[in-house]
Amino acid sequence: MNHNTLTRAIRSVLTGTVGIGITLTSIIGHAEDAPKLEKITVTGSSIKGVAAQSTSPITIVRTDELAKQGVTTAEQALGLISANQSSAVAATTVGSSGGVGSAADLRGLGSNKTLVLLNGRRVANSPFNTAAVNLNTLPLSLVERIEVLKDGASAIYGTDAIGGVINFITKKQYQGAGVSVEALAPKGSSGDTQQYNVFGGYGSLEDQGFNVYGAVNYSKKDAVLARERETSRRGGVLPELGVNRTSGASFPANIAGIGNPYASSGCGDSTKNTASGKSCRYNSQADIGVVPEEETFSFLGRGTLKLSDNFNAIAEYMHSESTLTNIIAPDVVAGNGDDYYIYNNSPYYPGNGITPALSGVTGQPLSLNLRSQAGNRISESEQKSDRVLLALEGTAADWDINTGISYAKSTGDENLISGYINNQKLRDRLADGTLNPFGASADANVWNSLAVSGTSQSAEFESTTFDITASRAIYTLPAGDVGFAIGGSVRRDKWSQSQNPTVNSFVESTGVDPTSAPSTGSRNLKAVFTEFQIPIFKSLSAQIAARYDDYNDFGSTFNPKIGLRWQPAKQVMVRGSYSTGFRAPSLYEMHSSNYKTYTAASYNDPALCPGGVVAANGVAVRDCGQQFYRKTGGNDQLQAEESKTFTFGIVYEPIRNLVFSADYFNIQVENQVGVVGESAIFADPLKYADLYVRNGDGSLNYINQTLQNLGDTKTSGIDLGVQWRSAMTKYGRLGLSIDGTYINSYKFQTEKNGEWYNAVGQYNANFGGVITRWKHNANINWNYDAWSLNLQQSFFKGYLDQNAGDQNHRVSNYTLYNLSGTYTGFKHTELTFGIRNVLDTKPPASNVVDNFQMAYDPRYSDIMGRTYFGRVTYKF
Template sequence: MMSISSLTKSVRVALLATTSAALIASTGVYAADQEENDIERIAVTGSKIKRIGELSATPITVISGADMMNMGITNVADLMNQLPSATVGISPETSNNTIFANGLNQTDLRGLGSNRTLVLVNGRRFVAGSNGDSAVDLNTIPTSMVSRIEVITGGASAVYGSDAIAGVVNIITRKDFEGVEFDASYTQPQQSGGEESQFSITAGGNYLDDKLSTIFNFTYAEQEEVRSTERDFLNSPVNTIYNPDESDGAPAKIAYYGRKPLSWINEAGVFEDGNGDRYTFADDGSMKRFDDGEGLVEGPGSNANYCGPSCDGYDPVDYGLVRTPLERMVFTLNTDYEINDEHKIFTEFTYVDYQSNGESSPVFHSWGNWIEADNAFLPDDTRQLMADTGIDYFDLVRMDTEFGNRTYNQDRETMRILIGVEGMINDDWDYSFHAQRGQLDENTVWEGEIWYDRYEQAKDAVFAEDGSIVCRDVDAQAAGCVPLNLFGENQASQAAIDWVGTSAGQTAKTIQTSAGLVVNGALFDVPAGFVSAAFSADYRKEESETNPDQALIDGTIFGNTASPMKGEFDVTEFAAEFSIPLLSDIFLAHDMSVDLAYRWMDYSTAGSDDAWKVGLNWAPIEDLRLRATRSKSVRAPNIGELFSPEGQTFESLTDVCDAINVELGADSNRKTNCQAAGLSAGWNPTENFYRGNTPGFNAGNTELKPETSNDYTIGAVYTPNYVEGLSLTVDYWSFEIEDAINYIDANTAIKYCYDSASLDNVYCSRFTRDATTGDIISFVQSPVNSATFDVKGVDIEAQYDYPTDNFGDFNIHLIATYLEKWETNPTGFAEDLQVDVGEYTDPRWKAMFSLAWKYDALSLEARSNYRHSAVGDNDWKPENNNYNDIPSYTVWDFTGSYTFSESLSLRFGVKNAFDIEPPRNPYVYDGAGYYDTSGRSFFLGANYVL
């Protein structure tokens, strides 16, 4: 019989192999809290089977919470964004102009989309981070409560259900703590803007004769905004212009370095007289000629829309916000109560309240802002100019800065309550049952808005008989209209601003209710070991609704409309997993086992579906382990995709069945299908169809079905006994996703309705024809199951621990991902295939490297993040532009910590130590979510335990 110490060692060795990319964590990341004689079955992410001395076939990355904080990271999302296997989802750097998403922090494994990445907390689902979505907002997870993060970068729907196509992020929180812990940190960029601060209190203890254990945490974190004017590389952007050199072979566009304000609009107002000369207004409201500064940008096309940096035009750089501010408070309380030695009750409570403010330019009028010659606020010289050049009115083009920048203020409240019971059924079997309810309340307020009608009334100011200035419209006067002076900056009265300006808002609610039961244990013994199993049953209900202000519904304010939405679905799931040992301790089979998993799901919206997984573990010798998995994963459509309300839109349509376009089809399908639809040869739409835009709607699609992914991984883990502390891991992975949900515009639907093999396809139902004329009279732009993904690559991990007697302990660690293939097709037609691998969004290589040294109480680490050189567009040709190449990018962080005593420790460091800017390229100069925009930053943190 194996001794207790030998069994403990085997558990730890297995766990090392399981953590295929054990970022920062050492061999004992799981076992560190175990005593040498404490043997228990261990729950490994990727399976609901608890195991002894065995590992999952699925590669897992493990990050410890303590090491994450030592890196100066105060948000889980910032850590996930650094992993080579992940990319940035929605974040404060990418969401500023996405009104309902400001400040969200979501992760995106393999770049397949945040909705295809399942985030769990302690192995259980968490309420979504935004209305109608399924992705979890990582702002709701306090870093000081994180024990470790386990990341599966492979399909896991058979184990965890929908949304796990790209993988699973399982956040394990701290569960056992005695005392009071204070933690604080501050990050200061070298250039102003982007400062970060965090403070947390953690308290815990054991009560009632150690039957009750609790851990409570309060975290306050604040992240300041970053404006374009606060970073040198953003203050001097890199844009594009049409090439002034129009000779044969010259690229059509070239990079333009520096600012280039718009030459036709500004904050004071721009207009043209009857001769086509441009004028604006000085600070005192007097008229002046528009100053082109260094002159209009030379060249063809739209170049003349821009002028030199000192001109009188509007410069968007002055209004740019590249990182939204974020302020959050998180309360967490977890408890365990032992009913007896075999059963316990556990609870988890989370409350989060955070605010984030997006910002965009002020309200603007780029056309149709007509000013009459009798306007009372017109300067006399302007009125005379109009008379001299023969015009009775002009179009005043301006940024209406009187009302301030438009801001999108988000307040999100998340509350989650979970209660469960777990314990032993007998010596071989245990159980766990939980029920939970999570709720997200969102309150969005738009500031800096205006009433359309009041603006029109107030700007049309005339002299009354008594010489006072009033609004021309008598009814508007009776309603309280205050005349608005638009000629120059800061000329409007506060009363007029208050009359015209307004705010609007929307509330939204998301509710998740779920319950789950897992029973797992050993079925029977076979010569190679125990056959283990886990059986689970889950129920989940998702509900979402939005309630915009009536002004947004009616479209009576500038630039924003919204419609109420309400939707829900529920799903019932049953799953089974089996781990079957095949061989053990024989020639070329130190051990071999097979993992099997199957899940059946029944959605109230999408119907029933299933997922499965087959995995193989084979260690031909003790030092080498080979593993492979093959699985089918699914993702059911979320509430937003299903139930987004209809919002009216207008589009200029091309009818491929008209007499000209029907002959341009790639094959005979188009002509055949057009005739089958009742449109005879030589048919044409009416003139009314060609003359105007067709009304239609943007909406969800209740006919959506689940996406399906066929994926596999093949890998090896090598931990040679003759080189203690060395581990090498290589895994090849592949995702092939079919029926992926994709938003289709009206013209695409019309084209592929008739270019498909028959009229029985997902596109033809997206528009309606008039039964008499054949004209397309309406359409719906909505998501359909039309896209495919084919993504393949290799993950590589190497780690070497080298302890010394006199010079401390060294650790070298490398994680890298090589992207072999990235192809997506939004429609399923060969001509629409997009090959993205090698573009800056999906570079061939991404890597993290670290070198760490620990000597007594001092720890130091150098860490680098690398993105391979890339291109802007794989379809680039020399005649397109001169800026397609994007160089490689490496950022170095230097961090450290010092432990003064068991109670006090200090951490410190500099991030982006060499102040590396994003590549000076039009595609990515602003970071684009992939490159650092904070610049060199210094951080300091302290931890004190009472």
């Protein structure tokens, strides 16, 4: 590799022009062979350098290239990173509340073990779980690039950086102005997306001594209902997959222990009802929105003032708002069927002339299992995030200084919009005979008169941080300068969460205890850290880092890291690292109130309805195929999670502009915080007998899913990458990039010193998901003059399905192709058009029952189908 080749290679890494969308920072060569390049702060180090010289693998994603592929959200962008195996996407918020929203999950270790930064500093975590950043609050259009460090980094950043670090980096300065408009339209009905972005900046640091710029973004994505996609329209009745997930809370109502007066005549006029013996079953999963409506607004402002030739002052402010609107089946207003009664004085009592008579009805009060007729439940999860940063950057006495104070705040509200029922009013209307639980009431407005709306719960998380880092070369060895960094930080975190009793006391299906007091928590953190970069020989260098953290509520921890980079030849580079890491229990995990909510799926009570057969003292409509209560919440006795990480990689450039990379990783996490999955609890009632809490009559009150320290997790695998770019010819230039991850092993324990379970290539109920054996993203691009074309392939290897009913189904491989083209020949204007999911590939069939969606798993596939998109950018 000659000097000019190396220079171009490193510059391409720093600008993200190798390949399309994803750039592997694997270019090799001796820095001293190239002309002097400006050094920058690279994710994973406190010492300025070039990404190509990192001892750890770093992937750089250029957002301008992502825009050309129709990628509009941070969730979609990180889905292109093969090391990311996220189990928290926008679709998983359907049927749940108080979650993070959408989150990154490097190595599949959990979103709380992936550290997310904005310009190298922390942003506020989601207010509802305080352990992960909601990606919906990070506007992709305001970001210049994303750096993904696929290595443990607690020695640099402290808590959370076990699986890796994702650093969203905005522009440092901008001159000019522009506007962009983008639209995405699926072939199927609904799911349209519109996005608008306005940006501008003024001033030159060099000539005027200042620069200010700002950007505003607004986007909206419409919801998709189950009936609007072929995959989901049948809801929970999927005989070919062995799935029959229906609800005993139906309309017309079922009478506990007796049956339904309309079972023999078809269970009313709804096609979602079916007769099952003497009762009716409601296909609730066919009556939901499988994709929520998403609406975001964001603003980023940054000002840089040149104080002197050596120092700049920086002020930065980011505000974002994210709203997810979910649609689920009408309210389940019958609970367990033990406190909603119709009396024999009601005109709607079976046999009184309106409702058919029913065997077993002898004038006694009848306990009902009932489904609301006030329409679908619509809820809104609103999260806002703000961060203010005042910083100082520059050099003094050959020291690079970076210091600042930041304040980050996130707030969240869970709002009931419509379809939720005042349970006490319902009891009253049943008792006074004005509401017909089996058909139309005389008062057509009676159901709507029961409606309740308002905020169910709110949360707030605040974090104030002061940090300072100083770095410089402190000594010169024969092989080069020794880089040194030292720094420290102090941080104050504060969290609170409260519920609204005036709403939750009336609406039982919120799953929020209306008597619970507000939850609060706070902590102070102090940390010091240091780092050395040592050139041992011309071909061998080392990174040594260490960090000491002291929490006032948790204790202290010390975490070192050592990395080596060896280049025996110009075409070959070998790198490796060993580090320890930790994650302190979040404030939510330690201090959140315990409360009850419904299970995500329906189950049989193992004591009163084993195997779906009613036992003595059992009641079918109460104990069989039901969504039971589960108790969740925090535990102030939690201990920290700890980790050990080892990586080893090789980068090979056999010819100019062709680079191969392979990086092995091995991670062990101890003392993991989590809950035993609901599927696992019902699958093994003997093992988890202590997690079943019963009422006095023996019926199930709830299962206990409060947080606890579980066992360990061990995972290992290899990241593989290929980068190639042809020489420029009269026909243009071709490029190819492949980013793939092979998981060799992923094993975990659900309890201390317990049995080891496997999650690779098979759905595991204890894990609550699956780790795919192989995942990759590939791009082929062509550039010529003002034209560029891109073909992208994403692949997710299939796996053994959940098979909760002892089926033997296997989820097939999942491959998507996206095609896009961009033209820049018009003055000041860039046009992009493309098709996502060109072949209109449907999600692979799955019998998973841990989500509200049925027939497929929204965490590992996309139900949108073929989607056409266009983007216009005009710069003034």
